[in-house]
Amino acid sequence: MDQFDLLVVGSGPAGRRGAIQAAKLGKRVLVIEQGKRVGGVSVHTGTIPSKTLRETALNLSGWRERGFYGRAYRVKQEISAEDLRRRLLITLDHEVEVLEHQFARNRVQHIRGKASFVDPQTMQVVKDDGEVVTVTAASILLAVGTKPFRPDYMPFDGKTVLDSDELLDIEELPRSMVVIGAGVIGIEYATIFSALDTQVTLIDPKSTMLDFIDKEIVEDFTYQLRDRNMKLLLGQKAEKVERLPNGKVELTLDNGRRLTTDMVLFAAGRMGATDTLNLPAAGLEADARGRLSVNPETFATKVPHIFAAGDVVGFPSLASTSMEQGRIAARVAVGAIAKEPPKYFPYGIYAVPEISTCGLSEEEVKERHIPYECGIARFRETSRGHIMGLDTGLLKMIFSLKTRRLLGVHIVGEGATELVHIGQAVLNLKGTVEYFVENTFNYPTLAEAYKIAGLDAWNRMGDIKSEL
Known part of the structure; x- marks a missing residue:
């Protein structure tokens, strides 16, 4: 021993x-x-x-x-x-x-x-x-x-009905796929296969998805998914999943709708x-x-x-x-001192497009009755966005009207999981809207969106510094 x-x-x-x-x-x-x-x-x-x-x-x-x-x-x-x-x-x-x-x-x-x-x-x-x-x-x-999570009613076979672990070992890419579960894992894989031009349908019993993310970001994300012809069947449940003799899979939803697909990914929890x-x-x-x-x-x-x-x-x-x-x-x-970690950490969702968030959402700010203002920047407003050919992408910052401090940063679009760390640093260092207005960002970069969003908020909040 x-x-x-x-x-x-x-x-x-x-x-x-x-x-x-x-x-x-x-x-x-x-x-x-x-x-x-x-x-x-x-x-x-x-x-x-x-x-x-x-x-x-x-x-x-x-x-x-x-x-x-x-x-x-x-x-x-x-x-x-x-x-x-x-x-x-x-x-x-x-x-x-x-x-x-x-x-x-x-x-x-x-x-x-x-x-x-x-x-x-x-x-x-x-x-x-x-x-x-x-x-x-x-x-x-x-x-x-x-x-x-592998419920008994799901006919897993590792080929046409799979969980997220088995998906990595598929032998060929499906022409169509149904993803059950609009959580982080389900959304990530659904959007990845959609980018490969697989016809993807996403099903979830809840009528909303990613409820912990700022609603405005989710709305922009949802628009992008629908714009590329992904089917989002939210508020609907797959009651029956059956493998067919021709190798396809048929799903029957609780509203009577039937779907036929090449592959089903079950990603409803772990x-x-x-x-x-x-x-x-x-x-x-x-x-x-x-x-x-x-x-x-x-x-x-x-x-x-x-x-x-x-x-x-x-x-x-x-x-x-x-x-x-x-x-x-x-x-x-082992008996060593452990310092409490910084209050705010970033959350990244590696979908296509990426989502990343840090701090309070607009909904959380409202619940706490904090007077606030938002600043918005779209990636197409930056020169780097033009160079990259981006016509989507959104950065949102939320500031306290009383203290002018940054309360939250929320991003959907290319490089979101990298860009969020600028906002994270300002959050944990208790920075204000003036940081984004007064500081210089590399040009041309997507990080310029911070200055654009900062100016957008600052213009609405009013000038309290005479030199600006």
Whole structure:
């Protein structure tokens, strides 16, 4: 039986960041990963694969150049599933190599196998060859991530009816696709395949989507999707999904409408991967979706020496926030001081087009009864937008009328997930509208949209500085 200072279950963003943080503090750390290679869901089926798929699709389809050369423009006329997979494998190999090097450099030990609790401080690991190893630790960090929700009524076959993990292994690109679930994952894949000229229909029982995003941004995003002939069937539920003898799939909706398609992607939620951990032996229990409840400041569970971080604790379920959660949890677990992270973090949705947001939405500002003003800039108002051939893209900032401070920044369009960090910095440094009016931005850049939006708001707010 081996004794460690910190035992980490899972090597995704939360697990690897937590393990390396503890190791840098001189602690003895063991990472247990049940997958064939380290990296977790983020590297192998989630964040990195979906974003690599997106970039490959946009490059090969010539999507970014169609503003100049027309909708028929292609970089590669016939795009295959193998074209998409080739770049994906190169990227994943690099990610795994970097992670293994980080573990080696920081002297983090790791083994492959399925872990489960024996008691609150002991876990057994069943390796692929059947060998059982027992390990104990002063503290344990559960960073097991999530897996796709797969209801019994859905006839999954890995070819025509798939979950988001299986989608990465398709053998050919479908001519038509129905995506069930208008959450982040469903929307990302729906728009990526739409960019590949697959006829996409998006279905969700809710009449709205992305409710945590500023409504004006969602409205602009929705317009862009409809403009390229994506079908959005919101407020409708797929009651029956049936594979047909001709290889297609038929869906019957709750309003009686029937759809026939080449492929169905079921992306209506994910489950915490906690079912094999034997949580009762540790005095823990998960909710109906397999998630663990934690203290939001320390990420400790109700068992003080057991921590959880990443997607397994629920919203926001981002790789970026998971890394920070894992780092904080590891510091608390080994008795180090953990500073509270900055208040505002960016949320990125890698759809086509991208969406990114940081701070308060207009709806949240209204709920708090804060007097405010908005500034809007469209990418086509920038010279860089003209150079890139952009006729879409929107940046919105919200300012307090009382303090003139930035309250939120919301972007939809090319490069949104990169551009948002300017707004994030100003938010966390408590900057005002004058920052955007008085500062110089590189020209020509899309970042100029900040100055345009800042001036738009400033003109409405009134001049309180005589020199302006």
